[in-house]
Amino acid sequence: MSVMASSGQQIDIAASVRGAYQVAIENARLAVNLALVPFAIVVGAEFLAWLVGGGGWFSMVLAILIQAGGFAVFGTVFIVRWHRFILLGETATPSLFPPG
Secondary structure (H helix, E strand, O other), rough: OOOOOOOOOOOOHHHHHHHEEEEHHHHHHHHHHHHHHHHHHHHHHHHHHHHHOOHHHHHHHHHHHHHHHHHHHHHHHHHHHHHHHHOOOOOOOOOOOOOO
């Protein structure tokens, strides 16, 4: 059984996008603080791969793989932390991975 929800109300997309950017701009310092540790971990892992690989093609491939996987994992951590700020008002967590 399928039920369509047609309440006749429409969402103002432009206002929603404008509001999202306004929140991000107003809390730019918090966004940087939430993203700084995950970004530093990815960059540090890439640098370590470059040093271990000796700077050749192998180290470049290894760094690219670390970058792709690192940004997937730690990008997700940042997104979760940002949405917890938006939804719950959390500005800081005691650890890199938030509770829940």
